Amino acid sequence: MSTNRPEPKSILITGATGGIGGELAKRYARPGRTLILWGRDEEKLRKISAVCGGRGAKIISRQIDLAKGQDALSAFYEDDAIAQCDMVILGAGLSDIKTPKDLTEDPQKVLQLALVNYTAPVTLATAAARRMIPRKGGRVVLIGSVSAYYELPFSAAYSSSKAGLASFASAARLGWEEEGIKVIHIAPGFVDTQMSQRLKGSLPFLVSVENAAKRIMKAIHHNEEECIFPWQFRILRVAERLVPQFLRKRILKSIRADQE
Ligand SMILES: NC(=O)c1ccc[n+]([C@@H]2O[C@H](COP(=O)([O-])OP(=O)(O)OC[C@H]3O[C@@H](n4cnc5c(N)ncnc54)[C@H](OP(=O)(O)O)[C@@H]3O)[C@@H](O)[C@H]2O)c1
Secondary structure (H helix, E strand, O other), X not given: OOOOOOOOOEEEEEOOOOHHHHHHHHHHOOOOOEEEEEEOOHHHHHHHHHHHHHOOOEEEEEEOOOOOHHHHHHHHHHHHHHHOOOEEEEOOOOOOOOOOOOOOOOHHHHHHHHHHHHHHHHHHHHHHHXXXXXXXXXXXXXXXXXXXXXXXXXXXXXXXXXXXXXXXXXXXXXXXXXXXXXXXXXXXXXXXXXXHHXXXXXXXXXXXXXXXXHHHHHHHHOOOOXXXXXXXXXXXXXXXXXXXXHHHHHHHHHOOOEEO
16 A cells, blocks of 8 residues: 555664664664664664664664764765665753752753754754755654753753754754655653653653653654654643743742752
């Protein structure tokens, strides 16, 4: 049966050594598909490549630091020349917060975070679109966060990097849609991975990594433009429009966050 949602044959996943990226890699692994798996940690990369290879996918793996933007761009061109990606999932990310004892976030971490969370994904997304357009289309998936929608005073760098990514997704979608490129922006709430496990205190509406991956794959399959999950955060997005600015600021300033 013909479908206008062709299954991707060649997928680049950044952050494949992480919780969400690793789960997506496993679920996308199958015979006839090439997975280009990128990560920084050599051992984790070896393990996830072995698992995905064991499921029948052809694996190209690369140990890379995405804070080195030029290296990442060159690596993309090299891997794409071999495997002609028809989907990129840009999932690598770093988080950091200002704990109650800090005056500000750590500037050194802010620099890394801006490079990994914003500069690298928008650069790779653009390079991928440029390669996919002459091949008549493809998908660019950007893993952001619900924090994109909130000015979080304890994580100005993280929340604004994700806000930048959300804004990039909207603009790029308009720019590329007539060229056959689908831009899919994923905005998860808390997902149970190493990233969220560093946070102290309660994590409302926490989702397992398995459920997060299923939800993301559904959004990709249906070419959803923006996928906010779990559903409680979609309700909040609507409800918050009714909250006056002064109250919004007061609520945001009252949130206490801490990490290991
Ligand atoms: N977990 C959550 O609650 C949550 C919520 C909303 C959004 N997100 C987003 O979801 C994405 C995946 O996060 P996760 O929860 O799966 O976290 P995770 O388990 O900590 O994974 C993070 C991934 O990013 C990679 N990475 C970090 N810095 C890198 C660098 N300099 N160069 C290359 N790769 C780098 C890590 O590679 P190595 O491990 O090899 O260093 C790892 O693969 C992130 O973009 C995150 O912001 C997560």
